[in-house]
């Protein structure tokens with residue numbers, strides 16, 4: 001698959017033409033047999049690139065002022081500029097970060113845990129049935145990983161999969177301009193594409209090139225589509241999808257983004273809907289997450305108690321991002337103590353660190369959740385359940401909470417009141433779904449942290465963050 005490395009929002013035509021600002025970032029799975037197809041050399045995997053963590057700081061960057069040996073022994077970057085030297089980053093810590101990496105999507109199908117069913121469905125719908133697709137789910141659920149691995153499978157099936165990612169404000173033209181030079185076209189087609197790139201184009205002009213001039217089945221994967229805020233752009237994309245289908249174009253679109261349902265990403269008319277395969281990125285089953293965690297810890301040369309593994313896999317509640325994050329924080333605890341086995345106590349401590357880190361980055365969400373838990377000690381179980389339900393089916397409602405509550409706690413007349421109370425208390429942290437009937441956490445990473453907070457002893461509320469404190473001080477000022 002070819003990844004387009006660019007920002008869809010910055011055409012910069014004035015700086016030497018559209019081609020100049022487009023940089024194709026070719027990424028192919030190593031060892032994939034492409035037959036007669038164009039083979040783009042694989043970029044080295046990030047984990048293979050050595051981090052210069054224990055190497056000397058480069059000259060001129062954070063040089064030591066002169067006390068102590070200049071050249072001997074490891075010296076962390078810019079350490080010399082600090083009064084109290086920080087601990088050098090150990091190789092083992094480095095390997096923990098690499099093994100549990102939360103930042104890099106999976107690009108190798110062997111590293112993609114628990115997604116075989118989704119991959120098969122995508123191949124069937126897109127490659128075989130020639131539908132467009134929408135891949136949606138919560139933040140960190142593994143949308144990009146699924147889309148990238150699917151793209152490589154599609155390549156192997158003889159298609160050309162191109163991957164790009166929307167960034168910030170963008171319009172219809174910007175979304176597609178970057179793909180045009182990469183599409184397999186005849187010489188005449190390339191000329192037409194060039195003409196398109198040199199001026200504004202609309203849906204019919206683009207569709208005509210995609211229908212008449214593309215010579216090979218092509219799949220355009222547009223990631224982070226939720227960041228496209230322009231309603232016009234979204235409507236144009238829907239219109240393009242319909243045209244491509246009606247005119248039997250060899251080009252299909254795959255939109256990927258954070259949403260609770262397909263309507264959250266695209267307003268698809270019923271006649272278009274039939275031609276779009278919706279692919280929800282669901283929670284990964286806990287045993288699969290446990291396998292993922294085990295393989296990460298093995299790669300970091302650590303072992304793990306079974307109970308510790310259980311605690312981590314359960315706390316992640318189906319999210320591969322949380323599993324990796326929690327696993328990494330838990331793994332750093334024994335590392336700091338010079339041990340190589342992750343125990344339940346390490347997991348407790350690691351989860352607390354993960355919660356603190358999240359609290360620092362998401363002060364407002366934290367304040368809302370903390371307040372809900374603190375003000376309703378009588379209803380903590382329903383508030384916590386809201387997090388669990390949201391992690392499993394993304395959107396929550398009073399009915400969904402009552403149903404889950406009846407299943408877990410047994411039927412009771414109190415459940416309706418408890419569910420309504422929990423929703424009302426959590427309301428500041430929730431946003432309505434596209435249909436407006438259901439609610440989801442505005443920060444879709446929050447449910448796992450809500451549960452961690454609910455499990456904390458005492459009143460369950462984390463100490464107010466600095467931001468929360470400052471917000472409290474500013475209370476009453478207009479505009480807040």
Ligand SMILES: Nc1ncnc2c1ncn2[C@@H]1O[C@H](COP(=O)(O)OP(=O)(O)OP(=O)(O)O)[C@@H](O)[C@H]1O
Nearest residue numbers: 102104105106113139140141142143144145320321
């Ligand atoms: N099936 C999987 N198996 C193993 N790790 C996974 C899987 N899916 C995702 N991950 C890991 O989880 C993290 C988040 O994955 P990814 O970036 O694909 O999620 P996303 O849904 O695209 O996130 P975002 O909403 O931020 O775009 C990454 O570290 C990735 O390596």
Ligand SMILES: [Mg+2]
Nearest residue numbers: 143144145223
């Ligand atoms: Mg993503």
